[in-house]
Amino acid sequence: MGLGGALLLCTSFVLSANSQTPPGGLNAARQAVDERKAVYKLIGANFRPIGNVLKGSTQYDAATIQKSIDRVVFLSGLLDEAFPDISNLGEPETKAKPDIWINRADFDKKEKDFQAHVLAFQKVNETEKGATDAFKSAANAVAQDCKACHDDFRLK
Ligand code: HEC
Numbered sequence: 001m002g003l004g005g006a007l008l009l010c011t012s013f014v015l016s017a018n019s020q021t022p023p024g025g026l027n028a029a030r031q032a033v034d035e036r037k038a039v040y041k042l043i044g045a046n047f048r049p050i051g052n053v054l055k056g057s058t059q060y061d062a063a064t065i066q067k068s069i070d071r072v073v074f075l076s077g078l079l080d081e082a083f084p085d086i087s088n089l090g091e092p093e094t095k096a097k098p099d100i101w102i103n104r105a106d107f108d109k110k111e112k113d114f115q116a117h118v119l120a121f122q123k124v125n126e127t128e129k130g131a132t133d134a135f136k137s138a139a140n141a142v143a144q145d146c147k148a149c150h151d152d153f154r155l156k
Contacts, residue, residue: 002098013080022086025041033088039078046071047146048140060131069122072142076115083107107153114145 020028049068052058087094088101101109117138124138 022089024086029086029089030061030093032084033089033096035080036094036096039075043072043075047142050130051143054136056140060135062129065125068074069118069125070149073118073122076118079111079115091155092150097153097155100153107149110145110149110152112148114142117141117145 046068049064050072051057051060053060054067083100084094085101087096088098090098121138121142124134128135
């Protein structure tokens, strides 16, 4: 093998060793990010009517609130699969901080707390059926979870 061939081999080795291409390829990683963003977008859209009741800008409407909570319960379950290792792409692809994959236990706990508070809120709403103090406190616990996780694990 001539020097050219050795150089070529060497270069391609360095290129592949440095390559950031995640297993399954960049497309699979981007798809995972897209799906995650879609889940959060829908969580945001469906939590909005609840936030509006908390702010007092909208009256409590039983059917709307019930539907919103049921959807947030369903959507929060999808988060279990929303952070595969391949989706740690960093900016500008995603606002998910690399810390998620470094402090995975802390992140998973925040996700589990969120899911538990969403379920508790669903139960409270079934008995309260109105914007009572108990309703507000259960809804606020969920809203706190959004903020706590965004503070630690979402890029600004
Ligand atoms: C366990 C952590 C965690 C919890 C809990 C959480 N989020 Fe997020 N959220 C994130 C991360 C991380 C991102 C960034 C996702 C990305 O860019 O890939 C995000 C992104 C978003 C986005 C932007 C989606 C987009 O369009 O790109 C919205 C809206 C959002 N979250 C709303 C909420 C609301 C509302 C709640 C609570 C009801 C909530 N989140 C709870 C971690 C969390």
